[in-house]
Amino acid sequence: MKYRSTAGKSPEVSLDEAVVKGLAPDKGLYMPLSFPKLTDDFIMRLPEMSLSEMAYEVAYALFGEDIDPEALKRIVEETLNFPIPLVKVDDNKYSLELFHGPTLAFKDVGARFMARLLAYFNRENQDRIVNVLVATSGDTGSAVANGFLGVDGVRVFVLYPKGKVSKIQEAQFTTLGQNITAIEVDGTFDDCQTLVKQAFLDSELKDAMMLTSANSINVARFLPQMFYYFYAYAQAVKAGVDASEIVFCVPSGNFGNITAGLIAKQMGLPVKRFIAANNANDIFYNYLLTGKYTPKKSVQTIANAMDVGDPSNFARVIDLYGNSYDNIRKDISGTTYSDNEISETLLNTFKKKGYLLDPHGAVAFRALSEMLEPEETGIFLETAHPAKFKETVEHIIGEEITIPERLMAFLKNEKKSNPLSADFGEFKNFLLKNR
Ligand SMILES: *Cc1c(COP(=O)(O)O)cnc(C)c1O
Numbered sequence: 001m002k003y004r005s006t007a008g009k010s011p012e013v014s015l016d017e018a019v020v021k022g023l024a025p026d027k028g029l030y031m032p033l034s035f036p037k038l039t040d041d042f043i044m045r046l047p048e049m050s051l052s053e054m055a056y057e058v059a060y061a062l063f064g065e066d067i068d069p070e071a072l073k074r075i076v077e078e079t080l081n082f083p084i085p086l087v088k089v090d091d092n093k094y095s096l097e098l099f100h101g102p103t104l105a106f107k108d109v110g111a112r113f114m115a116r117l118l119a120y121f122n123r124e125n126q127d128r129i130v131n132v133l134v135a136t137s138g139d140t141g142s143a144v145a146n147g148f149l150g151v152d153g154v155r156v157f158v159l160y161p162k163g164k165v166s167k168i169q170e171a172q173f174t175t176l177g178q179n180i181t182a183i184e185v186d187g188t189f190d191d192c193q194t195l196v197k198q199a200f201l202d203s204e205l206k207d208a209m210m211l212t213s214a215n216s217i218n219v220a221r222f223l224p225q226m227f228y229y230f231y232a233y234a235q236a237v238k239a240g241v242d243a244s245e246i247v248f249c250v251p252s253g254n255f256g257n258i259t260a261g262l263i264a265k266q267m268g269l270p271v272k273r274f275i276a277a278n279n280a281n282d283i284f285y286n287y288l289l290t291g292k293y294t295p296k297k298s299v300q301t302i303a304n305a306m307d308v309g310d311p312s313n314f315a316r317v318i319d320l321y322g323n324s325y326d327n328i329r330k331d332i333s334g335t336t337y338s339d340n341e342i343s344e345t346l347l348n349t350f351k352k353k354g355y356l357l358d359p360h361g362a363v364a365f366r367a368l369s370e371m372l373e374p375e376e377t378g379i380f381l382e383t384a385h386p387a388k389f390k391e392t393v394e395h396i397i398g399e400e401i402t403i404p405e406r407l408m409a410f411l412k413n414e415k416k417s418n419p420l421s422a423d424f425g426e427f428k429n430f431l432l433k434n435r
Pocket residue numbers: 105107139140216251252253254255256257258305306360383384
């Protein structure tokens with residue numbers, strides 16, 4: 001399978017090239033040239049298949065030409081070595097719990113797959129070293145660092161804003177060592193992201209070292225997120241719900257997660273429609289209302305992994321629907337909630353249903369509660385474990401919550417990070433010295 005750029009001004013590339021480049025040279029996002037259609041027989045068999053069996057068939061349809069089948073099978077199995085249960089929260093409403101992986105967030109799936117894919121391609125290119133740069137406000141850095149830990153031929157640089165990341169999150173990428181380097185930037189998350197973007201544009205750096213990104217602009221990070229939509233569907237059908245009335249609701253920031261779902265639908269998964277649930281960062285919501293896309297500066301919310309003012313995968317959403325505003329509106333509806341509304345939903349769901357949401361899941365659960373038709377079944381993506389947002393969640397429910405053992409384990413190890421200013425020259429020298 002070849003990959004083309006959504007901006008249409010770069011040559012088509014192989015999967016390997018799309019992964020090591022991240023962004024296309026024309027600043028577009030890479031998309032598979034076509035979406036292979038899965039058979040009706042495959043869809044019928046889903047309820048009898050295991051997560052890794054169905055994920056392998058989906059992966060084979062997309063990546064089968066580019067990776068040896070045995071290796072692909074191993075990559076899929078190693079990626080998905082934790083459960084992704086569908087849990088009933090209320091009538092017609094289910095939570096797809098994506099937080100049972102090593103860093104307790106859905107980003108584990110994409111990060112683990114991408115790391116193993118890069119390791120596979122590196123085996124064919126023994127002398128190359130790929131440098132992954134990642135700016136994080138918490139979740140991305142931990143998932144990427146843990147996913148790539150110990151992978152041959154890959155070095156990871158995690159940039160995070162000093163004093164603005166919770167202790168637990170910081171421990172997840174500053175205590176690992178080996179091929180993971182943490183950079184503590186004296187600045188904001190936006191400063192970290194600017195440093196990474198500048199690095200990708202710097203020709204001297206690009207000549208000196210291979211640089212790529214591991215956020216959802218990377219095809220190897222976002223496409224594997226398709227797997228769990230199939231699995232959620234299979235579990236819902238097994239539980240007896242009407243297979244033609246399934247609605248997915250996705251708490252969205254950069255829109256990588258929902259885009260994977262939209263592609264699953266194009267490949268044949270019977271999804272009735274999607275809801276993109278947003279916090280106060282309402283850019284997509286406004287697009288649906290007006291047909292105009294107007295990026296804004298992000299505003300800070302309690303669902304902070306969704307504080308995005310210019311969603312990077314918007315270009316892919318537009319591209320998937322051939323630029324048709326009407327077709328986008330037919331498949332996707334949107335909503336936006338304030339911090340007060342998020343807190344209220346989190347508290348009420350805990351008190352009345354006995355289910356503890358994290359702030360991101362709460363945005364999506366509220367959207368289902370307000371927007372689902374009686375005949376529909378809603379599945380929302382619970383993207384992180386509530387304990388990752390301990391202070392916020394405890395403040396809302398007025399109770400202490402327990403931190404899972406595997407999260408606590410990170411706090412036992414010694415923190416190692418490299419303090420830098422937000423100055424690009426300093427960052428560039430650091431990269432050149434540490435390559
Ligand atoms: C990253 C993240 C999101 C947003 O996902 P996108 O793919 O950027 O839309 C939502 N919830 C949590 C917990 C996240 O870490």
